Amino acid sequence: MNYFLTYTVYVLILSVLMGISTWKLFKKLGYNPLFAFIPFYNYFIILKETKHPKWWAVLSYLPIVGPIMMSVFHLYLMKKFGKTLFKDQFLTVILPFIYMATVNYSKDAELEDENELFLTDEEKEAKKKDSFLGSVTFAVVFATIIHVFVTQPFGIPTGSMERTLLVGDFLFVNKWSYGYRLPMRPLAIPFLQGTIFDSGEKGNPKDDPKSYVDGVKLPYERILQFNKPQKHDVVVFNYPQDSVHTAIDRKDPYVKRCVAVAGDTFEMRGGRLYVNGKPETILGDQEIQHRYIVTTGSQLDIPSLYNTFGFLPVVEQQTNNGFVYGFQGLTDKMAAEIKKLPQVIDIKEDVQEKGYSAVAYRDENKKKIDTTQSIFPINKPWNQDWYGPLRIPKKGDVVTLNQETLPEYQWIISEYEHNSLENKNGKIFINGKETNQYTIKQDYYMMVGDNRDASLDARFFGFVPEENIVGKPMFTWMSLQGAFADNSSSYQAPFKVRWDRMFKATNTGEANKTSYWWIAAMILILFFGWEYFVKLFRKKKTDDDL
Known part of the structure; x- marks a missing residue:
């Protein structure tokens, strides 16, 4: 309720600003000046007078999309009064209500005659360009609507969910899986999550320019919530302890498996996961992996092993007696096959000692604790292999x-x-x-990666609040091996497209994923078919006019 009340206040403020800066222009258009103050209807009139689709008015106050469409509508209105120069367009976009007010209260603001019979060749060419820019703008707006209100693309840069999700998988996330979380920062640059660009390792992330206006904010609200995350779901959520962004929906997105829900008790025993005292249930699409230390008499052929097993982050170290390898992400089957290699002298699972507390520090004197790299909570003698028992808080x-x-x-x-x-x-x-x-x-959840020994997950950052939940991955639309550099490995995978993973479902729990190639085919058919029918319609209209 607080969300909609706050949103209504924002709409009314914008409507008052619109009315104050344009009421005289509406009067010159032949309308009651008070219409300039009425939300949606004021933009409906502008679209009607400038011969654009009138239903676009419904987009004028939507979060993120609204500011784009408002700028477009303001440009239409200014063009109606002859303000077509670059400086006019620039000021209309950057200082909309201030610049429109100067036009509104000036004595020389008059409607321009737009009769096409009297247009010069230059004016006709400019009109074609405006039409093209309008098409591009609407395409961007349409994509923004899909991105904000339906589904969002998401890339997998790390191996914490191997082998369920591979490094270089690109997913579409269904934002309605657990009810739609309404945007909390309505004024933002489309398609950017938190920042406009990353300053890199030398810069302070807090100084990076934000892609949203933090001062314009709305409270948390979720609508049409018919389901909540369940055990075994692969879930996309905003990183809870992101210290850079205060806006929940602008925190870094993470993807993990929900291993325990509110009210459950979570525990790790020797690298094995238990929920409510019982060993976890392994689904068909889930492969549990562990870290192994492999001692060999001679060097292993890592590229060959990578081609055989796929994802294989490994650190190689030469010793006086041979080589020592630290493998992350080995399944029991893979570990058994590597053990059979003739160079292998010894292989053992790397499990931390019980009672050892995994606390990281930010200074040499070990006084400043780095909570992002320390086990949660920091006062427990736990580590990622021996953890808990910990009860997950419930509303x-x-x-x-x-x-x-x-x-x-x-x-x-x-x-x-x-x-x-x-x-x-x-x-x-x-x-x-x-x-x-x-x-x-509110309810809380325990989110842990399938690749347990290479996952920064809830064992480090703690409980994930319900308000941080984004949705479920739907399917992988692109998969590129070698798309992201792996800093944990001394071997970089060669670049290639994984065609067998594209348009495959993500969150079914089944070993054999459902293919969604037919969706891609339908999108292409609809896109090119739409273009064909639009061109046909325009040609017929031109012929009828002649």
Whole structure:
């Protein structure tokens, strides 16, 4: 409810600005000046007078799409009053309500005669260019609508979900899988997630120019939520502990498998996953992998192994007696086959010791803890192979707060559920009041990668709030081996297209994926068929006019 109330306020503010800056122009168009203040209808009139599709008016106040369409409609209106120079168009886009107001209140703003019989050749050519630019703009707007409101493309740059999702897979994500999460930053550059560009390793990510206006914000709201993430679902979500972006929907997107839902108990025992005390169920599309240390008497042929097994990040180290290899992402079957190689002296699974706490530091004195690389919560003697048991918070849970439990819940209280939290003199204060308990306001999930030993997942960043959930991957539309550099490996895979993975379903749980090549074929047929019929219609209209 807060979302729609806030959104309505934004619409009314924009409508008032539109009315103040254009009411005289509407009067000169022959309309009641008050129509300039009416949301949607004001743009409907502009489209009607400039002979453009009037239904475009419904796009004028949509998040992200709206600002683009508003700029287009403002340009149409200014052109109607003869403002066609580049400086006019530039000012209309950059300072819309200010520039339109100067035209609105000027004494020389008059309607231009647009009778095509009196157009010069230059004016006719300019009109063709405007028509072309309009087509391009609408194509961009249409793509933006699909991107914002239906499905979003997503690339896999790391091997944390091997072999379910491969490095270089490009997916379409269904934003309606768990109910549609309404945009929270409505003023943004289309197709960009969080920043316009990355300054690289030497720069501070917080200084990178943002692709959205952080000051214009809407609260979290999800509509038509008929399902919630279930155990075994592959889920796309926004990284909870992203310190660069405060907007939930602008945090970095991650993809992992939901291994435990709200109310479940999660545990790792010697690198094996348990939920509610039982070993995990392995689905047909899921292959569990582990890290192995392989000792050999002579050098292995890594390119040959890569061609045999596919994804194979490996670090090679030469010793006095031969070579030592650290393999990530080996299934039990692959490990057995590598063990048979004649060069192999020894192979063993690399499992961390029980009781060893995986804490990372940002300084040599080990005083500043790097929470992004440390096991969650930081006060437990856990690591990624021996973890838990940890209960996943559920909406309505009343949890006990003390110095031992606070590290487990502090991010939930202060960041995910937006309360003020203080811990001073051994006492805990929430929103200024001392307390020893807290009621959880939303469901949380445990998201872990299938490639457990090469995954920065919930064992490090903790619980994933429901509000961070984006949706389910639908299918892989492109798969490119070698598309991303693998910093964890001393071997770089050769570039090639994986044709066998393209247009295959992602989230079915089945070993043999459903193919969606027919969707690609239909899209191409509809695209070229539409172009053909549009050209045919235009030709017929021209012939009729003659």
